[in-house]
Every structure is written in structure tokens, then in C-alpha cells.
Amino acid sequence: PSEDATDFVASSTTASDVRNNTTFSPMASTKKKSLSENASPNNAVNNAAPLNSSAEGSENERPTTTSATTSQPVKLAAAATTASPVVTALERRIIAELRILQQEEEQVRTKLNVDEGIAFVQFEKRAAANLKLIKSQKRGSSKQFKMEADEAYEKAKYHIAIDLYDKAIEQVTDGTTRLSVLYGNRSAALFMAMRYDDCIEDCLRVAAKHQQQQNAATGGGEGVPQVAAMNGMVKMYQRAIKAATMMGDLERALTLYNKIDASATTEQMNADRMKVMMAVDELRNAKKLHCTPEGDRLWEVLISKFGDALLFRIKYAESLASVGKFEKAVDILSIIQLPARPPNVSHKIALYKYKSGFEHFEGARETLETHKTDPECAALLTLINNVDDEKQRGNQLFSSRQFAASVTHYTKAVDLDKTNDRILRILYCNRAAAFKELNKLQEGVDDCTRAIALDSNFSKAYARRARCLMNMKEYDGAVRDFKHASKCDPSDRELARELKNAEDHLAKEVEKEKDLYYILGITKTSTDAEVKKKYRELSLKWHPDKCMAQTEEEKVVSERKFKAVSEAYSVLMNAEKRREYDMKVDRERYTSSAYGGAGYGSSAFSGAGAYRSSTTTSSSTAGAGGAGAGAYRSGASRWSKYGAGAGAAGGPGTAGAGGTTGGFW
Numbered sequence: 219p220s221e222d223a224t225d226f227v228a229s230s231t232t233a234s235d236v237r238n239n240t241t242f243s244p245m246a247s248t249k250k251k252s253l254s255e256n257a258s259p260n261n262a263v264n265n266a267a268p269l270n271s272s273a274e275g276s277e278n279e280r281p282t283t284t285s286a287t288t289s290q291p292v293k294l295a296a297a298a299t300t301a302s303p304v305v306t307a308l309e310r311r312i313i314a315e316l317r318i319l320q321q322e323e324e325q326v327r328t329k330l331n332v333d334e335g336i337a338f339v340q341f342e343k344r345a346a347a348n349l350k351l352i353k354s355q356k357r358g359s360s361k362q363f364k365m366e367a368d369e370a371y372e373k374a375k376y377h378i379a380i381d382l383y384d385k386a387i388e389q390v391t392d393g394t395t396r397l398s399v400l401y402g403n404r405s406a407a408l409f410m411a412m413r414y415d416d417c418i419e420d421c422l423r424v425a426a427k428h429q430q431q432q433n434a435a436t437g438g439g440e441g442v443p444q445v446a447a448m449n450g451m452v453k454m455y456q457r458a459i460k461a462a463t464m465m466g467d468l469e470r471a472l473t474l475y476n477k478i479d480a481s482a483t484t485e486q487m488n489a490d491r492m493k494v495m496m497a498v499d500e501l502r503n504a505k506k507l508h509c510t511p512e513g514d515r516l517w518e519v520l521i522s523k524f525g526d527a528l529l530f531r532i533k534y535a536e537s538l539a540s541v542g543k544f545e546k547a548v549d550i551l552s553i554i555q556l557p558a559r560p561p562n563v564s565h566k567i568a569l570y571k572y573k574s575g576f577e578h579f580e581g582a583r584e585t586l587e588t589h590k591t592d593p594e595c596a597a598l599l600t601l602i603n604n605v606d607d608e609k610q611r612g613n614q615l616f617s618s619r620q621f622a623a624s625v626t627h628y629t630k631a632v633d634l635d636k637t638n639d640r641i642l643r644i645l646y647c648n649r650a651a652a653f654k655e656l657n658k659l660q661e662g663v664d665d666c667t668r669a670i671a672l673d674s675n676f677s678k679a680y681a682r683r684a685r686c687l688m689n690m691k692e693y694d695g696a697v698r699d700f701k702h703a704s705k706c707d708p709s710d711r712e713l714a715r716e717l718k719n720a721e722d723h724l725a726k727e728v729e730k731e732k733d734l735y736y737i738l739g740i741t742k743t744s745t746d747a748e749v750k751k752k753y754r755e756l757s758l759k760w761h762p763d764k765c766m767a768q769t770e771e772e773k774v775v776s777e778r779k780f781k782a783v784s785e786a787y788s789v790l791m792n793a794e795k796r797r798e799y800d801m802k803v804d805r806e807r808y809t810s811s812a813y814g815g816a817g818y819g820s821s822a823f824s825g826a827g828a829y830r831s832s833t834t835t836s837s838s839t840a841g842a843g844g845a846g847a848g849a850y851r852s853g854a855s856r857w858s859k860y861g862a863g864a865g866a867a868g869g870p871g872t873a874g875a876g877g878t879t880g881g882f883w
Contacts, residue, residue: 360389364400371403374557376411380404398427398450405457412560414461418470421458425451425477452482459494466529468498497523509537521550528554528563535566542639544570561592568595572602575640579606605634605641612648621652628652643669647679654686662686677706681713684720693724694775734786734799742800746791753787 367382383404390397405420428451455478462471475491483491500516507513517534524530531554535547547570554563564585571582582602589595612627628649632642646669653662666683669676684699700717707713730736735744738752758764760780765773789795 360386371407376407379407398424409461414465417461418458421454425454448482452478463524464526466527468494468501509540539570544574556588561589561595564589565594568598573638573640605631616652621655625649625652639672643672643676647682650682659686659690675706677703693720693727696720697724734789737782737786749790756783
């Protein structure tokens with residue numbers, strides 16, 4: 219090999235050779251030796267491919283990508299030291315071509331690096347230009363900001379317009395725009411954005427500048443500037459008056475009216491001033507009589523005069539809502555249409571819909587959707603969704619007869635909001651139904667009572683409480699509630715049937731209550747200790763002091779039961795009276811059975827008897843025929859027999875069939 223080839227070989231040992239653990243050897247490739255000395259150049263070219271093969275052993279492994287360009291000439295140069303002249307010439311030519319390729323690659327890389335550098339420089343120039351443009355826009359002239367603000371105002375983007383007017387005012391020192399013009403335009407944007415206080419401040423600033431101009435024009439005798447200044451000042455005052463009226467601040471509006479020069483006023487302006495002056499007194503009285511019928515009348519008068527004043531509508535709606543007239547309150551506020559409706563008005567409309575009951579929940583959600591980013595509106599929307607979800611979940615569980623779980627969800631819904639009477643009455647009544655199915659009858663009665671306290675005409679609550687009382691065998695209360703339910707909902711025929719059933723049970727209960735043992739819930743063999751225990755329990759239950767919160771009808775029933783319990787106790791705790799009572803009961807039972815006709819052996823009792831009570835206990839009998847009958851007539855006697863019996867006299871050795879037995883009171 220030539221010196222050039224030797225130099226190339228020496229410079230071609232790369233890190234890749236070291237990593238691959240390869241040692242350069244001139245005799246590395248056995249395939250090169252196998253080339254025929256007489257092979258043609260073409261055959262040599264065709265057979266040169268195996269030089270790159272990795273199948274020839276570790277010494278001929280193909281280098282990594284990083285050394286691919288330099289390793290191949292190294293191997294070729296090494297092989298050339300021992301190869302035939304033909305092969306050596308071929309490899310030299312290949313090495314030369316590889317050098318050319320390497321140079322071309324370096325040129326391409328150099329060009330790419332140059333292009334990348336140029337592109338990076340151009341990018342930096344563009345970024346600098348954009349940054350400069352942004353900074354120049356921030357430092358734009360007041361005239362430019364004013365033009366952009368005017369454009370935003372025309373597109374009803376009032377908040378953007380206000381921001382741009384603010385920037386224009388900051389740059390007003392450049393002398394391209396007058397400050398009074400910017401304040402005047404910003405006051406218009408503030409008015410449309412319902413920022414009335416800020417609007418009034420800007421109007422007063424402009425009016426003050428116009429006043430200065432007018433004074434200067436008056437001193438110089440200039441007529442046209444003086445008129446222009448007066449007109450501009452009046453315009454600003456009128457805008458400020460309208461803003462104060464929209465706020466419901468009539469006293470402030472009247473003060474602004476008084477600042478206008480009398481020479482600049484018109485007949486219409488004077489009429490409007492008189493209207494405001496009269497309305498000031500009405501507003502004071504309306505605030506004093508707020509949430510009263512007279513106050514509501516005054517709010518209606520003010521709304522008729524100043525229909526755009528939000529304060530008057532809000533106050534009137536609050537007064538209506540305080541007495542539960544939520545639907546009318548919604549109508550009063552719904553006149554304020556979007557986008558003029560502020561978030562606080564949307565919140566009140568949705569709140570009143572929510573308080574109107576579950577059937578208005580969807581309307582409340584739609585109202586809040588337009589201002590869901592407002593914190594108060596978002597919180598109310600969350601509350602509505604949570605209450606509705608818990609109630610719906612409770613209904614689903616009740617339908618699937620999972621009553622205990624349904625009670626849990628109804629309770630969660632109740633705990634979420636205990637201020638909404640319209641939804642609480644439904645939740646209490648639904649939970650009472652679940653308690654009834656769980657046989658927790660007293661809890662069911664308590665929930666129905668809560669629902670009735672919230673709505674005295676709630677038919678479903680009366681009926682549900684009556685059914686719980688029927689299961690508790692308190693038939694007098696059940697009869698009373700079924701009557702209330704029927705009165706609230708006369709079209710429900712099922713209530714009439716249930717009322718008749720309760721009345722039948724009550725009649726039977728009254729008959730049973732004539733038994734002193736039944737009144738106390740004990741038996742004839744009960745001891746004095748048991749009598750005393752039951753008496754204490756029942757006397758506490760029906761004591762008048764425990765029934766102060768009851769209705770008049772309930773108090774009558776409680777008083778009757780308390781007296782019955784006390785009378786039973788006084789008899790059964792006295793040994794002599796109890797013995798006399800027991801004997802009387804036994805005697806009357808025997809008499810009732812005998813009057814029914816019972817034959818013993820060869821004799822038979824026959825006849826008919828009638829028992830009449832008077833101021834003293836007395837009876838008379840008369841015999842006639844073989845059948846007997848007893849009848850009860852009420853009187854002033856304390857203990858009296860009642861009943862009726864009929865039977866046939868028995869013959870010798872037979873017994874007659876007796877009638878019914880009587881009861882006591």
C-alpha cells in the first residue's frame with residue numbers, strides 16, 4: 219500500500235474497534251485470499267461483498283454505525299498487503315471512492331449545520347420582532363386603545379371595552395385623546411355592564427371637567443364652547459341619574475337632578491324630577507313596611523314607575539317569598555331577561571324555584587346554567603342536585619322494598635337542607651311510609667306530624683298517619699286523620715272506605731273500654747303491683763300536661779282516656795271495690811246468659827226481661843212464652859247492663875241456646 223493508504227489505516231482505529239474487542243490484522247479475511255489471481259475486475263467487484271459480512275469470525279464483524287465509514291477502508295488496506303495485484307488495485311479504487319463519499323458526507327453535514335444555524339438565527343429574529351410588537355402594543359397610544367374599546371363596545375363586549383378604556387386612560391399623556399372623552403365612553407360601558415357606582419363616578423368626573431370648560435368659556439366670552447360644555451355636563455348628569463335609579467337609590471338621583479342648572483333643564487326633565495321626588499317618600503315607607511301587605515302594595519307602585527330598577531323587584535320578590543309565594547316572586551324577577559340579568563338575580567330566581575318543590579328543580583337548574591361560574595349559583599346548583607339525587611335514590615330503594623336503606627337516603631336529603639318546607643314535607647311523608655313498612659309506627663307518626671306542621675292541607679300525610687295509628691290500634695286518632703284527609707282530597711274514594719273501617723274498629727274499641735281490666739291492659743289475675751305499673755305508664759301517656767301541643771280534638775280524646783285510666787285504677791287498687799266489680803261482672807254475665815234461655819234438667823227458664831236504668835239501679839222482668847230478650851237503655855246509673863239475647867227454652871234434659879253477653883262501663 220502507498221503511504222496515503224498507510225496513513226488512512228493508521229487514522230482509522232476507532233472506539234468501535236475497541237468496544238468490539240477486535241485486533242487489526244492484515245491477514246484477517248480468509249475470503250480475500252480465496253480470490254483467484256486470474257479473476258477479472260468484474261468478478262473481483264462481485265466477490266468483494268463478503269468483505270462486509272459478519273459471518274467470517276469476530277475479526278471480520280461489521281463495526282457499529284459510528285465507525286462504519288472508516289473501518290471498511292482499514293480492512294481493505296490491510297488485505298491489500300498480501301492480496302494479488304488485481305485485488306489490490308480494485309481495493310485501492312474502492313478506498314478512493316469511499317474517501318470521496320466521506321468528503322461528500324462531510325460537506326452535506328457542514329451545509330446542514332449552516333442551514334440550522336441560519337434557521338435558528340431567523341427564529342430568534344422573529345421572536346424578537348414579536349416580543350417587540352407585543353411591547354409596542356402594550357405601550358400603544360391612547361387613541362389606538364380607544365378605537366379598540368369603541369369596537370368592543372359596539373359588539374356588546376362591555377367588560378373588554380372597560381379594560382381597553384382603562385389602558386387608554388393610562389396612556390392619555392401622549393396627547394392623542396382627551397381624558398373627558400375616555401371617561402365619558404367608559405361610563406357608558408360601565409352602565410351597560412351594570413357597574414352603576416363606577417358609572418356615576420366617571421359621569422361626575424366628566425361633568426366637573428365640562429363645568430371647568432364652561433367657566434373658562436364664560437370668562438372669555440366664547441358662546442359656542444360654553445353651550446357645548448353645558449350640553450356635555452347635562453348628558454353626564456342624566457346618565458348618572460339613570461344609573462342611580464337603576465340601583466334604586468332615588469335620593470341620590472334627586473341630588474343629581476338638583477345639580478343641573480335650571481337654565482339647562484327641559485319640561486321632561488322637570489317632570490322626571492318630580493316623579494323621583496314623590497317616589498322617595500314611597501320608597502322610605504316601603505322599606506319600613508317590608509314583608510307586609512301594605513309594603514307589597516308600595517313595591518308594586520315603585521315598580522310601575524321605575525320598571526328597570528332591580529332593587530324594587532328584588533325587594534318585592536323577597537317579600538313574596540317570605541310568605542311562601544315563590545311562584546309569583548319568580549314571575550316578578552323573570553321579567554329581567556338575559557344578558558341584562560345579573561348573577562344575584564339568577565340566584566334568587568333559581569332559589570325560589572327550588573323552594574317551590576321538586577317539580578321545579580329542572581327549571582332552577584336551567585336558570586343557574588347561565589351563571590354557573592358564580593360561587594353562589596354554583597353552590598345552589600350543587601345543593602339542588604344532591605337533594606334530588608338522595609330523594610330519587612330513596613324512592614328506588616323503597617320500590618325495591620329495601621325500606622331501611624330508603625330511610626337512610628331520605629334522612630340524608632332532609633339533612634342537606636332543613637329550610638325548604640316544600641321539599642321537607644315530601645321527604646318526611648316518604649320516610650314515614652318506609653317506617654310503616656319497617657313496623658316503626660311511632661317514627662312514622664312523628665314524620666307525618668312534621669309534614670302536617672309544614673303543610674296543614676297535606677292530604678297524603680294525614681292518610682299515612684291514620685294508617686300508622688290503625689296499626690297501633692289508636693282508632694280514634696285514625697278516624698280523625700281520615701276525616702282530615704277526606705276533607706283535603708274529597709275525590710279520593712279509598713279514603714272514604716278506610717274511614718268507614720276505622721269507625722267500625724273505634725265502635726268495637728269503645729265497647730271493650732267498658733272493661734276496667736282492658737282499659738289498663740291487664741288481666742283479672744293481675745297483682746296490685748302490675749295494676750300500679752300500668753296505671754303509671756298510661757297516666758303519663760294521657761296526662762293533660764303531656765298533651766299541650768295537641769289539637770282540640772286530640773285533647774278531648776286524651777282527656778277521656780286519662781279519666782278512664784284513673785277510674786279503673788281507683789276501683790282495681792281498692793280490694794273491696796275490685797271484689798264488688800268482679801262479682802258484678804260475673805253476675806251480669808250469668809244474667810245475660812240466663813236471659814238468653816238455658817234449660818237445666820226437666821225445667822226450663824222462660825220469659826222476657828227488659829232492663830231500664832234510672833237514677834237508681836233497678837230492673838223489672840216479665841215472663842211470657844218460651845223466649846227471652848234483654849235490652850239496654852242508658853240512664854244515670856253508674857254501672858248498667860246492656861245487651862240482647864234470644865233463645866229457645868230447653869225441654870227436659872236439654873239446654874237452650876243463649877244469646878250475646880253484655881259489657882260494662
